[in-house]
Amino acid sequence: MRVLLVEDDERLSRGMAASLEAAGFAVDCLANGEDALQLADREPYSAIVLDLGLPDIDGLDVLGALRARGVATPILILTARDMIDDRVTGLDRGADDYMAKPFSPRELESRLRALVRRSQGTADPVLRIGALSFDRSSRTVSLEGRIVDLRRRELAVLETLMGRPGKVIPKERLAAEVFNFEDAVTPNALEVYVGRLRRKLQPSGPAIRTVRGLGYMIETD
């Protein structure tokens, strides 16, 4: 899951990115509203975390502009003000959730995951295909009840594939959802992760098929 973080305080942004990455998100950090408007719909973000106190454009205006442009990505606003008005205005202008600073990073992650689940229409935090289940809250994968040891990227790839079972996901799309701008990704990095996944899901897990020229697909049986 890739998340766009728009926060002007460099230290907070750095900390939040590290914290979210530890929780399995791929994070892109931006420090102003202008850049956020430029990039928000350029990449397949699962959610956007938007600070309202931006140096150039008011966060609420960024929010309004994104929604007006038809960006439907779940947006969680961060505010340093505790005025009810701010929250109400934010939600009314198209935000999906808000958090007031200071916040618990774990709560932010949970809320982001919930937002993403809701936007995908899957209320169950656990994705299941046959004997394979992926608990998106604890970020653990089990096959026939046994925990499968997967690395962060492998989890991200599997989560994306399991999010759309039986559908072909183009390679570029998959890469865009799993890696952020800063990840130095070689063209065959994705193949490496998929290869490892196939190995680790043997023998009873669902197969991950390569559709030549198109992308990858996880089989439903």
Add this chain to the structure above:
Amino acid sequence: MRRLPPSLRFRLTAAVLLPLTALVLFFGIITTLVARNNEADTVDRVLIGSVRTLSLAYNSPASDRERLVPLAVHLLKRRARPVVHYSVWRGDRLIAGDAALRPPADYSPVGDGTIDRHPPTTFTNAYRRNELVRGYLDPADAREVTQAAYLRDGTLHGKPARIAMEIRRAHGDDRLIAIQIADYVDDRLAHERAFLHQVLMIGLTALVVTGLLFWLAIRWGLRPLATLTGQVEAARRAASPSVRLDADEATPTEIRPFVAAFNGLMARLERASESLRQFTSNASHQMRTPLAVARVQLDVLERYGPQSRQGQAALTDIPHALDTLEQLLRQLIALARSEDQGTISVQPFDLADIAAGVTGERAAQASADRVISYEKEGEGPVMAMGQPTLAAELIGNLLDNAIRYSRPGGMVSVRLTNGADGPLIEIDDDGPGIPEQEREKVWDRFYRIRGRGQPPGTGLGLPIARALAQRMGAEIELADGRTGRGLCVTVRFLRAD
């Protein structure tokens, strides 16, 4: 004893009723005294008139006397105010009436030739102004009278009585006869008491009616106040913090100034509470970001461990966040202290000494790549009015600001001159400066100039400096730096005379 709370109605009623009661009493007493004099006068006239009538009856010829005296006594006893007690003495022998009504001790039964031993009673206000001879209209009637009718106070049957007496020689008789008529004084007193009672009852009724009317009038008169109370009460219950009293055309002119003053006060309180709300909101806003940094970075530290790249960043970011919080707290306290409404004792002090001291101290603390210079015009002390510690805080504050905003390798200069308008201190830096259009706004608490490359700050430094300056009566101004870039802050102190 528990005192009742003072009531306006009670006060007003008392203020009117007390003098009114005194007035009623005063007129009651006057009326009673007048009535009493009148009454005494009337009784006296009746007694004198009666004694003369009886005396004349005895002066008639013996043949007529037999008929006239009983007739006179009969008539006197049937008056509206009956004359009951009489006695007639011939020499020292009672010939008619009550023996208990004896003549006085100075009465001489045979006559010693003395005429009018006692002055005859006269009544001053005889409105017909008839010429009377010793009380008689006809001088012939007075001829045989040796003592014309007079009044004395005596006793009859042991009770005080008013006694009228006339002594004459009766027709055809050479012996003197003394005619006396008496009336008990207590009759008169009873009459007077009844009159006094009447007067008091009328007065009391007037008081009660007045009091009642007044009470009602005050209640009616104070109704606009009750309306105002109702408005305030309604406002208190309503959620809206804004309270204004309405003055319509029914509002009395006496209450309008109160309404205006009340509304003015409410407006001021609202402004104050709004600015306080703004202040606390801003202060909490300022604290939230560093707190969020600390929390998030602690989480990072927990997840990645202190040896990791992320952990190392967290280990520098957390102290920084704490520094920011600490600075904010310090400045909030400084601001609260600088706005302390308490009066300070302004005294002459050597500004040169303070400025040089603070500059030296800051120069020692500042990093080596900042050049801090101090320059002073002329020799000797520069005396200013103010408070040395506040002045040191003010200069230190401005100097810190200048150092923070100056560029690495840049220059901060402090210049002290003794200008015509008072001692002047200028603090000059070569930092980004403050654009003309922002120079008013930077005095607002928490105001920060937006833009990249601004060093972190709380937006409280300049407001604190201004508050400190104002407490000493000093003026503070912002201008372009003297080199054409950066900022020059000028503080003009009051001259010490």
